[in-house]
Amino acid sequence: MKINAENMSFRELNEKIRASRGRRVEIENMLGQRYTGSGCTGKDIHISGIPGNALGAYLTGCDITVYGNAQDAVGDAMNDGTITIHGNVGDAAGYGMRDGKILVKGSAGYRAGIHMKEYMEKKPLMVIGGKTGDFLAEYQAGGRIIVLGIGYEKQCPVGDFCCTGMHGGVMYIRTEHAPELPAQVLCEDADKADIKAIKADVELFAKKFGYDAEELLNAHFYKLTPNTSNPYRRLYVNN
Amino acid sequence: MPVNYFPAEFEVLRNYDKCISCRACERQCANEVHYYDADFGKMLAHENQCVDCQRCVCICPTGALKIRPNENSFRKSANYTQPLMTEAYRQAGTGSVLLSSMGTPKDYPVYWDKILLNASQVTNPPIDPLREPMETRVFLGKKPTQMKFDKNGELDTTLEPSLTLNVPIMFSAMSYGSISKNAHESLARAAEGLGTFYNTGEGGLHKDFYKYGANTIVQVASGRFGVHKDYLNAGAAIEIKMGQGAKPGIGGHLPGEKIKEDVAHTRMIPRGTDAISPAPHHDIYSIEDLRQLIFSVKEATEYKKPVIVKIAAVHNVAAIASGVARSGADIIAIDGFRGGTGAAPTRIRDNVGIPIELALAAVDGRLRHEGIRNEVSIVAAGSIRCSSDAVKAIALGADAVYIATPALLAMGCHLCRSCHTGKCNWGIATQNPELVKRLNPDIAYKRLVNLVTAWNHEIQEIMGGMGINSIEALRGNRLMLRGIGLTEKELQILGILHAGE
Numbered sequence: 001m002k003i004n005a006e007n008m009s010f011r012e013l014n015e016k017i018r019a020s021r022g023r024r025v026e027i028e029n030m031l032g033q034r035y036t037g038s039g040c041t042g043k044d045i046h047i048s049g050i051p052g053n054a055l056g057a058y059l060t061g062c063d064i065t066v067y068g069n070a071q072d073a074v075g076d077a078m079n080d081g082t083i084t085i086h087g088n089v090g091d092a093a094g095y096g097m098r099d100g101k102i103l104v105k106g107s108a109g110y111r112a113g114i115h116m117k118e119y120m121e122k123k124p125l126m127v128i129g130g131k132t133g134d135f136l137a138e139y140q141a142g143g144r145i146i147v148l149g150i151g152y153e154k155q156c157p158v159g160d161f162c163c164t165g166m167h168g169g170v171m172y173i174r175t176e177h178a179p180e181l182p183a184q185v186l187c188e189d190a191d192k193a194d195i196k197a198i199k200a201d202v203e204l205f206a207k208k209f210g211y212d213a214e215e216l217l218n219a220h221f222y223k224l225t226p227n228t229s230n231p232y233r234r235l236y237v238n239n
Numbered sequence: 240m241p242v243n244y245f246p247a248e249f250e251v252l253r254n255y256d257k258c259i260s261c262r263a264c265e266r267q268c269a270n271e272v273h274y275y276d277a278d279f280g281k282m283l284a285h286e287n288q289c290v291d292c293q294r295c296v297c298i299c300p301t302g303a304l305k306i307r308p309n310e311n312s313f314r315k316s317a318n319y320t321q322p323l324m325t326e327a328y329r330q331a332g333t334g335s336v337l338l339s340s341m342g343t344p345k346d347y348p349v350y351w352d353k354i355l356l357n358a359s360q361v362t363n364p365p366i367d368p369l370r371e372p373m374e375t376r377v378f379l380g381k382k383p384t385q386m387k388f389d390k391n392g393e394l395d396t397t398l399e400p401s402l403t404l405n406v407p408i409m410f411s412a413m414s415y416g417s418i419s420k421n422a423h424e425s426l427a428r429a430a431e432g433l434g435t436f437y438n439t440g441e442g443g444l445h446k447d448f449y450k451y452g453a454n455t456i457v458q459v460a461s462g463r464f465g466v467h468k469d470y471l472n473a474g475a476a477i478e479i480k481m482g483q484g485a486k487p488g489i490g491g492h493l494p495g496e497k498i499k500e501d502v503a504h505t506r507m508i509p510r511g512t513d514a515i516s517p518a519p520h521h522d523i524y525s526i527e528d529l530r531q532l533i534f535s536v537k538e539a540t541e542y543k544k545p546v547i548v549k550i551a552a553v554h555n556v557a558a559i560a561s562g563v564a565r566s567g568a569d570i571i572a573i574d575g576f577r578g579g580t581g582a583a584p585t586r587i588r589d590n591v592g593i594p595i596e597l598a599l600a601a602v603d604g605r606l607r608h609e610g611i612r613n614e615v616s617i618v619a620a621g622s623i624r625c626s627s628d629a630v631k632a633i634a635l636g637a638d639a640v641y642i643a644t645p646a647l648l649a650m651g652c653h654l655c656r657s658c659h660t661g662k663c664n665w666g667i668a669t670q671n672p673e674l675v676k677r678l679n680p681d682i683a684y685k686r687l688v689n690l691v692t693a694w695n696h697e698i699q700e701i702m703g704g705m706g707i708n709s710i711e712a713l714r715g716n717r718l719m720l721r722g723i724g725l726t727e728k729e730l731q732i733l734g735i736l737h738a739g740e
């Protein structure tokens with residue numbers, strides 16, 4: 001089904017998506033409508049134009065592809081499905097996401113992947129092709145975040161305050177320049193086993209956006225995990 | 240010998256004439272205070288571990304036990320009190336932040352106790368609630384301010400989504416994790432029995448309790464624990480938690496020890512990892528951002544459910560509430576600083592925020608002044624201790640109240656303020672299966688129903704005395720209130736006259 005979103009309110013657009021039969025929905029002339037696909041299940045949404053904030057919030061097993069940039073709060077608290085962005089994303093992408101994938105060809109704004117979590121077989125993934133702003137993965141509690149830094153090889157591709165409060169999950173950064181990290185985060189050179197662990201993820205990214213996975217993987221990665229030998233314990237005393 | 244800088248807070252007094260060494264107290268105390276000493280042939284106590292939860296006192300079959308404050312006292316000072324000195328010793332020993340639970344025990348003014356209610360005499364006679372119908376049903380949500388007609392001139396009768404409460408009292412948010420599954424079940428069943436609502440708190444909804452959805456408010460907080468589409472759709476309303484009265488500006492921290500399998504499953508985080516709720520929602524920096532979150536949950540639930548925004552009562556609460564009312568929220572819950580908590584840094588709990596009475600009066604006044612009072616309902620929370628507090632809250636402008644501590648009391652809580660230790664001997668604020676078993680939901684839910692039913696009778700009686708037969712006519716009816724011993728300024732903020740005026 002094709003929807004021309006020109007001059008359409010977000011509410012009407014969402015009603016049309018929900019009411020549409022079949023899986024594939026193509027939206028044209030999108031201009032800032034918010035909450036597209038909020039809580040959506042069982043659709044494959046293709047967007048040309050610019051979707052507004054909170055694209056794919058609470059997404060539950062639905063695919064969204066944007067042929068351009070997306071704005072803030074992409075995939076807020078999403079639970080399943082794949083969001084593919086052929087451009088950049090704004091702030092707070094993937095806040096509290098629990099499963100599914102967010103793949104961004106370009107860069108992400110501030111506060112990407114905050115409080116990402118995981119539970120048993122639910123393990124979210126976010127891959128950012130370019131660089132990210134500050135506060136990446138604050139309070140990360142699970143899942144995988146991969147920052148490839150394509151085009152930013154001469155600098156560290158993540159901003160300041162990366163992984164503050166991280167207590168679970170893992171992050172990989174493709175760079176020679178280690179980020180500054182809090183004492184509770186362990187930063188190691190990724191070894192062969194690590195590269196193997198992210199191979200499928202990077203291949204997926206490369207396939208979607210036309211890169212050579214081999215080439216991307218054949219570089220130095222840092223692996224960031226919570227430092228179990230230096231946890232946040234003993235902050236409190238019973239009173 | 241290491242020096243113990245401060246003595247036990249409580250003394251365990253055992254009447255050995257009555258004690259039969261049955262060791263029931265020993266089995267009942269999760270703090271391992273009581274023990275049997277074979278050499279002496281009698282029960283003894285590690286008094287320094289006692290938190291005065293009264294469990295052993297209530298259980299002892301011969302009534303042999305008494306717990307009382309340790310009478311040993313440091314040299315008296317009105318400035319450096321014994322608790323302050325003890326806290327300094329605790330921190331000097333550990334380098335840690337003091338952690339407490341339940342509402343602040345400090346001696347701040349309780350305005351409920353400085354407000355008196357009116358009753359009718361001679362003219363406008365009282366109404367007998369036993370004889371006449373007395374309406375305590377409340378509808379929470381946006382109220383239409385004008386009539387709308389469609390193209391054919393027909394009256395548009397569609398209303399915004401709302402909640403219908405048989406009693407003007409709901410159970411406020413307590414997460415599964417901070418309280419036990421049996422406690423949650425008791426609250427859910429009581430809410431169903433009473434025709435009101437309980438609130439999941441921020442820990443998600445246990446799969447066994449989806450069946451109480453029609454009486455459930457599901458909460459979304461900064462940690463987004465257990466939040467997914469089915470969860471949002473499971474309840475009758477969605478509450479976005481921006482703040483909590485006991486700890487404004489502070490997030491939550493449920494220690495890994497409390498994250499047992501079932502809690503992990505409900506929160507959807509691995510077992511044993513700390514559940515940290517950041518202080519802010521990291522995607523909300525403005526009223527506009529709040530609006531975005533409100534509408535994203537409205538979209539996910541197809542506009543079928545009212546959205547509550549819960550804020551802590553802080554200095555600029557009236558201005559904040561005005562913003563929230565314009566953000567698309569249907570209901571605002573305001574939580575005063577004397578409200579309870581499962582764990583909060585002591586200094587925050589005891590010093591941050593303002594009393595609900597002043598916050599409520601300020602918010603109601605501000606929204607009326609701006610002509611947007613009908614845009615939202617107001618729920619008052621944070622130390623509504625009894626039915627007369629509820630009546631006063633409604634007369635100050637609330638549509639309904641949230642209670643939590645009185646609900647815990649109904650389930651057996653003795654306000655020992657040790658919830659954060661996870662060793663609640665009453666089976667409420669714990670995940671230890673041996674302790675959880677002590678709370679029987681079949682009994683506890685009836686006690687909750689009893690409590691609220693009794694309060695509702697009292698509310699009806701008080702209303703009847705005022706000559707008011709519907710809660711609608713009580714709401715914001717500040718003429719029914721008079722201050723006692725209050726300053727001009729306090730009266731002005733509360734918007735009430737002094738007794739005798």
Ligand code: SF4
Nearest residue numbers: 268289290292293295
């Ligand atoms: S902690 Fe409770 S059960 Fe244990 S001795 Fe003290 S009052 Fe009794």
Ligand code: SF4
Nearest residue numbers: 652653655656658663
């Ligand atoms: S819930 Fe339990 S631990 Fe908390 S104050 Fe009440 S009795 Fe004490």
